[in-house]
Amino acid sequence: MRRLLAILAVVAFASAAQAHQLNVFAFVEDGTVIVETKFSTGKIPVSGEVQVLNASSEVILTLPLAADGTVRFPLDVEAATGGMMIEVTTGEGHSDYWILTPEDIANGSGS
Amino acid sequence: MPFHTFARRTVLGLICAVAAMPAAAQDRPVVAVANYPLAYFAERLGNGAVDVFFAVPADVDPSFWRPGISDIAAIQAADVIALNGAGFATWPTKASLPRSRTVDTSAGFADRLIKTETVTHSHGEGGEHSHTATASYTWLDFGLAMAQAQVLADAMTRQMPAQADEIAAQAEALLSDLAALDARAAVIGGAAAGKAVIAAHPRYQYFGAAYDLAISAVEWDAQAGPDEAQWAALEAMIADTGAGLFIWEAEPSAASRDRMARLGMIDVVFPPLANSPADGDFLGQMTASLDQLEAALQQLP
Numbered sequence: 001m002r003r004l005l006a007i008l009a010v011v012a013f014a015s016a017a018q019a020h021q022l023n024v025f026a027f028v029e030d031g032t033v034i035v036e037t038k039f040s041t042g043k044i045p046v047s048g049e050v051q052v053l054n055a056s057s058e059v060i061l062t063l064p065l066a067a068d069g070t071v072r073f074p075l076d077v078e079a080a081t082g083g084m085m086i087e088v089t090t091g092e093g094h095s096d097y098w099i100l101t102p103e104d105i106a107n108g109s110g111s
Numbered sequence: 112m113p114f115h116t117f118a119r120r121t122v123l124g125l126i127c128a129v130a131a132m133p134a135a136a137q138d139r140p141v142v143a144v145a146n147y148p149l150a151y152f153a154e155r156l157g158n159g160a161v162d163v164f165f166a167v168p169a170d171v172d173p174s175f176w177r178p179g180i181s182d183i184a185a186i187q188a189a190d191v192i193a194l195n196g197a198g199f200a201t202w203p204t205k206a207s208l209p210r211s212r213t214v215d216t217s218a219g220f221a222d223r224l225i226k227t228e229t230v231t232h233s234h235g236e237g238g239e240h241s242h243t244a245t246a247s248y249t250w251l252d253f254g255l256a257m258a259q260a261q262v263l264a265d266a267m268t269r270q271m272p273a274q275a276d277e278i279a280a281q282a283e284a285l286l287s288d289l290a291a292l293d294a295r296a297a298v299i300g301g302a303a304a305g306k307a308v309i310a311a312h313p314r315y316q317y318f319g320a321a322y323d324l325a326i327s328a329v330e331w332d333a334q335a336g337p338d339e340a341q342w343a344a345l346e347a348m349i350a351d352t353g354a355g356l357f358i359w360e361a362e363p364s365a366a367s368r369d370r371m372a373r374l375g376m377i378d379v380v381f382p383p384l385a386n387s388p389a390d391g392d393f394l395g396q397m398t399a400s401l402d403q404l405e406a407a408l409q410q411l412p
Contacts, residue, residue: 023204055180083180097177099206101184 022094026086028075028108035071035098037088044069047091055082065090080105140271142263143189145200146173146385148250149216151393152260153193155285156267156278164189165387173385174247178202190270193263197224199247214266216259217249224249225316248314248383252321253293253397257286288394295401296322303408307354309345309376314360314383327352333361342370349374355411358404377410379403 022045026035037045048065060079063071065088083102089095142153143164150165157163166182167173183206186192194203196217217224225246250256264282268275300322310328319326329345331337357371357378371378381400382388388396
């Protein structure tokens with residue numbers, strides 16, 4: 001599963017066509033939601049904010065990006081029932097999102 | 112038969128029919144698509160036996176569509192996920208899509224994709240920087256549209272082997288229609304002999320390249336009329352290119368058409384059809400656009 005997620009991350013980061021676009025990838029592993037961010041130049045955002053929205057587009061969590069461009073938080077199964085939209089805005093003014101569907105979450109949480 | 116018995120049987124029959132509908136719907140293969148041309152191709156290829164999932168609202172540019180979670184969940188569940196490729200939309204890079212069921216319909220002609228002008232802008236602390244991009248309205252070269260339709264037909268055949276014969280028959284008819292559009296456009300372009308054209312938006316790169324038309328473009332908002340600065344820029348472009356024909360991507364206001372006429376320009380409406388037309392279908396709309404274009408080009412000196 002970890003290898004599959006790594007491949008998906010590479011595909012997600014490689015797919016961006018623009019020169020310096022922010023790319024966000026998120027997945028669930030062992031009950032933890034992991035968000036990874038990177039510019040398509042390979043640089044890591046130095047600062048930013050992550051908002052997690054539920055299926056009703058309500059913000060259920062707001063977190064700062066860590067220095068390595070990632071965020072980890074425990075999966076709230078009840079809040080994530082209908083899936084999650086992960087939105088990231090960096091200090092440089094770029095933004096991007098990743099969608100986790102209920103199936104993505106179920107696959108990653110082992111349920 | 113007494114009326115009450117007839118009525119009871121009719122109601123029972125209706126209940127059975129309604130109860131059977133979801134099961135029947137679930138059994139139908141689903142093709143999820145990124146734009147209207149692919150939706151049209153999938154409808155033609157499926158010939159009523161396939162559900163086509165095209166979730167972009169009619170008033171939203173599919174290139175800038177941001178799907179909701181439920182949209183992505185539905186797309187993930189589709190039997191075939193048909194993308195335009197060529198950088199047409201970014202949403203496919205914002206979610207996990209099953210690789211075995213996802214097809215990039217322009218990947219086979221990556222060497223023919225057209226790079227667009229670099230856009231330079233500035234935001235945040237990064238200073239001025241540039242984006243390079245790829246023209247994405249590939250289907251306006253009807254030869255490339257044929258290639259995309261064939262890729263879609265192949266993907267549908269792989270995922271829906273029970274419908275293989277029907278898909279093959281429908282593909283033949285669809286490709287024939289697209290080939291006719293391609294041939295007609297080539298004749299129109301050939302007769303125009305490289306005459307300069309200006310479009311309201313840079314959508315027609317593949318059309319111009321395929322059919323030998325020198326199409327420059329301004330970037331006017333399809334929803335709003337141009338302002339004075341935009342009219343001035345157009346006048347400069349007309350002087351620079353010698354263009355006598357202007358292409359609108361959507362019906363403009365009467366005032367805009369009047370002003371275009373006062374500039375001495377012949378204008379036509381040629382919807383590129385990234386999203387569904389309000390009336391008609393891809394074939395009918397493209398035929399109508401070619402009719403207009405041919406008539407307009409014939410009026411040019």
